Amino acid sequence: MSLIIREIKVKKALSKSGLPEYDYALNPYLGCQHGCVYCYARDFTSGEPATRWGEVVYVKVNLIEVLSNEVKGVRRGIVGLSTITDPYQPIESKYKLSRGALGILCDSGFHVSVQTKSALVLRDIDLLRQCGGMVDVGLTITTMRDVFKLIEPNTQAPLVRAMTIRKLARAGVKTWIFLGPIIPGINDSRLDYEPIIRLAKETNSQLIIDRFRPRKTAVGLIKSKLGVNPIPTTDWWRRTISELSQLCSSYGVNCITEEDEWRSRRRDGSILDYLHD
Numbered sequence: 001m002s003l004i005i006r007e008i009k010v011k012k013a014l015s016k017s018g019l020p021e022y023d024y025a026l027n028p029y030l031g032c033q034h035g036c037v038y039c040y041a042r043d044f045t046s047g048e049p050a051t052r053w054g055e056v057v058y059v060k061v062n063l064i065e066v067l068s069n070e071v072k073g074v075r076r077g078i079v080g081l082s083t084i085t086d087p088y089q090p091i092e093s094k095y096k097l098s099r100g101a102l103g104i105l106c107d108s109g110f111h112v113s114v115q116t117k118s119a120l121v122l123r124d125i126d127l128l129r130q131c132g133g134m135v136d137v138g139l140t141i142t143t144m145r146d147v148f149k150l151i152e153p154n155t156q157a158p159l160v161r162a163m164t165i166r167k168l169a170r171a172g173v174k175t176w177i178f179l180g181p182i183i184p185g186i187n188d189s190r191l192d193y194e195p196i197i198r199l200a201k202e203t204n205s206q207l208i209i210d211r212f213r214p215r216k217t218a219v220g221l222i223k224s225k226l227g228v229n230p231i232p233t234t235d236w237w238r239r240t241i242s243e244l245s246q247l248c249s250s251y252g253v254n255c256i257t258e259e260d261e262w263r264s265r266r267r268d269g270s271i272l273d274y275l276h277d
Contacts, residue, residue, distance in 0.1 A: 003033055004056045005091060006048075013060075013067035013101070014074060018044075022113065023077030025084070026067070026105075028097035030058035033089045034117060036152045037221045038181050038212060038230070041084035054154060057091060064100040071108040078111045088118035099124050106131035115140060115178060117155045119164040128173045136174040138208070139165045141199070142181070143192040150226055151186060162199050169203035177203075180210030180258065184236055185228045194247055201251045209244060210258035211237050 008030075017025040030045055035054020042053045049056050081087050087098035098114075102124060105112045112131065114121065115138045121128075128135055139161045142148060148158055169175045177200050182188050200207040211232045212218075222230040241257065248255035 003091070004052070006056065006058050007061045008058045009062045010060045010066060013063050013070050014079065017080055017083060019080060019083060021078070022080035022083070023075075024079045024110075025082065026079050026101055027082040027085050028060055028063050028087060028095070028101060029082075029085045029089065029091065030060070031056050032085045033057060033091065034086055034152060034155045036155070037225060038151055038183060038218050040213060040215050040218065042217055043215045044084050057085075057089070059091065059095055060097065061095070063097050064104065067101055067104050071104060071110070076109045078113060079105055081105075081112050081114050083115075086116050086118060087114060088116040088120040090118075090120070092118075092120055093123075099127065102127050102131070102135070106134050109134075111135070114138065117141075117152070117161060119156055119160050122164055122167055125168070125171050125173070128168070129171060133174070136176060137165075137168055138176040138178050140178040140180070141196050142179065143187040144195040145187075145192060147187060147192070151183070151222075165199065165203050165205060169205065175203055175205040176208060177205050178208050178210070180208070181212035182210070182240060183212040183222070183228070183230045184232055186222075186226065186230070188236075188240055190243065190247070193244060197244075197247050197251050197253050197255070200253045200255075207248065207253055207255040208258060209241070209255060211240075 014024040014026055017023060031049025033054060042050045049058055081098060081101065092098050102112055112135045117140045121137060128137065141158050141161050144158045165175050165177065177196060179193055179196050197207060212230050214231050219230060222228055244255065
């Protein structure tokens, strides 16, 4: 299936983030080539990129020009790059919008938090080093097993993402791993997440854990394509998070849930807090 790319122009680059841990969101693209079946972002995306998720991507071709002007007049803060699309999906290799935005934001005194599933972020390791403490990079890894192909059909393999975070950590970049969403019956076994916890230990990365958060479109896709009911129950999640907590403790890894992240706005919480809510 070939990707359809449409170039658009925008009036704004930064938007107020819907995630409490960020002050701003910056999304260079609308739609995402990865086409992950669980992705909540399609419900926050309008038009063709949403209805043809993974097939159509809009490119904000004037983003760098708009951002260059915008940063002159807004309060400094934490920018999530990106929140509803992968900033390093394959078309970034051509358009370089994420690279351009990263340079502008760091130079202007913003902290940038990058989240991706792609090794393409290594292309920008020079910029990431220059940004120093003003940037952190997270890799999403949902499982280390081949089951990833069912839920993330167009992404790079987890082993590639693991290699990416190792290289970033060795380069002195602050790293974290997003283990999520954990979906009942798909990637909720010890075989899925223990290797990720070991990777977090090896790279001194914080591990942020989240359960699947049901959205109508994603639930329907998972049920129809995989024959699994993905809706988490309270008992399932408590059992899962309890085992994860024990593994994190045994490996000495700093693990928090997404709820901890929302409450603290900083990655310095404890997974144990969630168990006592």
